[in-house]
Amino acid sequence: MAMRMNPWVPNQHGAWPMVTIPPLVGLFWCLKIWDSVSPVDRGDGLHGTAGMVLAFLAVTVAWVVGYLAFFAGGILMRARNATMRRRAVAPTAVYGAVAGVAAALALVLQPHLLWWSFVFLPLVGVAVYETWRGTPRSLASGVATTAASAFVVPVAATIGLGASLPVSGGVTWTSNLFTAAVVDALPPAVWVSFLWLLLYTVGTVLYVKTMIRQKGDRAWLLGSQIFHLAAVVLVVATVAVRYVHWAAWAVAVVVFVAALWRSRAVPASAAAGTPWPPKKVGIREIPLHAGVAVAGIMAALFYDGPLILFIG
Template identity: 40%
Template sequence: MSPWISNQHGAWAMLITPAVLGLVAGALAWARGGGPAGDLIALVAVLVAWFFGYGVFFAFGLAARARTPRRRRKYLAPVYVYGAICLAALLVVALARPATAWWAIPYAPLVAVAVYETLRGRSRSLPSGVSTTIASALLVPVLADVGGAELTWTHGATVSATFLALYFSGTIPFVKTMIREKGNESFLRLSVGAHVFSLVVVAAMVWAASLNVWAAAVMVAVMAIALVRAVWFPVTAGRGRAWTARDVGVAEMPVCLLAALGVLLAVS
């Protein structure tokens, strides 16, 4: 396994989707507000920090689980290289748009949870997965903020962050019911319960925020589809349907794209 490039395909979807959507939100906010060129530089720098920061986290997880000093040194190499690039990018953001520094407050506990779980050998635990998906979803309002948007709780970027956090967090217990926790009825109930909760929250949120009707409809539809597949897939697996990890991933792609559409409609 190369420590330089993550082999976790599901993680890449959670990394790239909010990054692209956040870039769109930030660029639109910048264009509408006629912000300074420095904000565009900051937008790019945030993305650089985000992707190289994930590279640091992935390699760090491998180093934490390494069984020999030689392998640990091999895994730490990208931590140092990617870490230097990430810090340089964050410095650019701080210089170009210092007002965004307050985002360190919500990110600090999320990073702390992920690092703690990694050090405890539980990098794929629910707390670790949920903390990283929330951090990923927050990228949408972060980039919108960098672009000059005036964020409120009803802003499309803010609503989108909650929506993406709930959607992507729900994929974690769902995938576990299909692979690591297959046949575990208690875990299946947890997964279905989480999806029901997410559907209710998203429906209430888009209504209270008076989100445009198309964005609201797509977001609610995504959560409804996610709930149905959280029930149907494990049930069919229990009846003998063979679902590979690849099958589950491919089936999730249209739902992820639909979720992206909902966010684009919300921030446009």
């Protein structure tokens, strides 16, 4: 089977929602924040709308193609025969180069994005290390990759801020490069969207393990259910965050209650003899993952709070 694996085309279909949904939610936050910036505070040209669009596209390419490079690189690191290693070299190099160029372009357009290296380098490092040691599907790797995916949302939101004059004029390669002011200026509602996505994807890692690799393990099942219950409590508590629209919050609550139910009901169904192959498990996650995306998008669309930004 390993010999038939194509390093150019990932076969981990369940990873695609994690790869595509965060940039989608982030896009709506990016545009909402840009729309909230006063016209007199907006930049021009590559320091304004054009630069924002290019920076968002560059970050999206870096993220998506970076995943492709990670997949091919994982095959390269784990391959037990020379033929498979040779097949994985080209896609790892090509995807890695494209992702690197895209990331560099984003940094040239909006240097403040370099601050996010403090977040992504440790998370990617954990995922790469787990792959190198032969445990790419460990809990640590799953949490690291899902956390990295969720952080794409606030990264995209700061791209909207990056096209404003306070940022484009105040954060350059020679001034305030690692300032946290841009991140501090993100509305709390952005972090609520991030939290919803993070809690759901981490919960999915636990749930899928109870259905496949840790099937029948009562400790894993209990841990998954406790996490999902805690997630429901945390999501319900986000109603207290100002300017999080009630409709977005309600959608998120429904999704997480449904996720809690399936964390108990589906493993019980499998234990009773109902077939639950990996493909079926993954397909059943699509509506819930879409629901989290809708909640995050609604939080952005309906946001009507203030936007305070100062670079000094």
